[in-house]
Amino acid sequence: MAHYKAEQDDWLIVYLKYLLFVFNFFFWVGGAAVMAVGVWTLVEKSGYLSVLASSTFAASAYILIFAGALVMVTGFLGFGAIIREDRSCLSTYFCLLLVIFLVELVAGVLAHLYYQRLSDELKQHLARTLAENYRQPGAADITMSVDRLQQDFKCCGSNSSADWQHSAYILSREAEGRRVPDSCCKTVVTRCGQRAHPSNIYKVEGGCITKLEQFLADHLLLMGAVGIGVACLQICGMVLTCCLHQRLQLHFY
Numbered sequence: 134m135a136h137y138k139a140e141q142d143d144w145l146i147v148y149l150k151y152l153l154f155v156f157n158f159f160f161w162v163g164g165a166a167v168m169a170v171g172v173w174t175l176v177e178k179s180g181y182l183s184v185l186a187s188s189t190f191a192a193s194a195y196i197l198i199f200a201g202a203l204v205m206v207t208g209f210l211g212f213g214a215i216i217r218e219d220r221s222c223l224s225t226y227f228c229l230l231l232v233i234f235l236v237e238l239v240a241g242v243l244a245h246l247y248y249q250r251l252s253d254e255l256k257q258h259l260a261r262t263l264a265e266n267y268r269q270p271g272a273a274d275i276t277m278s279v280d281r282l283q284q285d286f287k288c289c290g291s292n293s294s295a296d297w298q299h300s301a302y303i304l305s306r307e308a309e310g311r312r313v314p315d316s317c318c319k320t321v322v323t324r325c326g327q328r329a330h331p332s333n334i335y336k337v338e339g340g341c342i343t344k345l346e347q348f349l350a351d352h353l354l355l356m357g358a359v360g361i362g363v364a365c366l367q368i369c370g371m372v373l374t375c376c377l378h379q380r381l382q383l384h385f386y
Contacts, residue, residue, distance in 0.1 A: 153373045157211040163363040164204025171197030196240040227374045260291035268302035280316035286344035288337040289317035
């Protein structure tokens with residue numbers, strides 16, 4: 134009877150090991166995906182960050198990169214702990230899973246809070262940025278962000294092209310008679326902004342605010358979906374780790 138129980142325990146340990154090994158592989162892949170989304174957000178879309186009033190969007194991306202890197206390191210530790218059947222490594226693995234879960238929870242809360250006030254922030258800040266900071270001394274990053282924003286999203290102005298009539302740049306001699314910046318033009322050439330006809334510049338209902346708001350909302354939802362997916366894997370991993378740790382403890386004692 135005791136021999137049968139020992140064989141049954143051995144079978145359960147092997148089963149749990151393989152199950153945790155498979156989970157850990159998907160967990161590691163999920164970590165790579167989380168880090169890739171964070172890096173992609175900062176590298177590909179960093180040109181828009183200068184026009185945002187707060188750094189919450191960038192902070193969420195940095196947290197995802199940190200969490201993704203930590204997941205990948207933890208994944209390697211998990212493989213070692215499973216192969217060696219080391220209970221102390223399994224305990225460390227469990228603790229790291231818990232830490233990563235909390236980090237992703239913080240990122241999720243930040244993303245949700247930012248999503249709630251995204252529209253108000255854009256409405257208050259983007260129009261002021263266009264009016265006060267575009268093409269002004271020391272605001273090169275903002276100027277580049279606005280130009281890229283208008284070209285990428287094919288829009289002009291915060292709510293409409295008329296917003297540029299209140300811009301310090303357009304009202305200055307430097308504008309050389311432009312009614313909108315050249316980045317509003319469908320085909321960008323020097324001083325093309327002097328003609329503000331719909332055939333020449335982008336006339337989009339809702340302006341750049343609508344486009345940028347949708348873009349940021351989609352990105353936040355993507356980051357949230359990836360984070361939730363990895364968090365679900367972590368919960369499964371913590372349960373499996375506890376089960377394996379307990380079985381190993383009973384097996385050796």
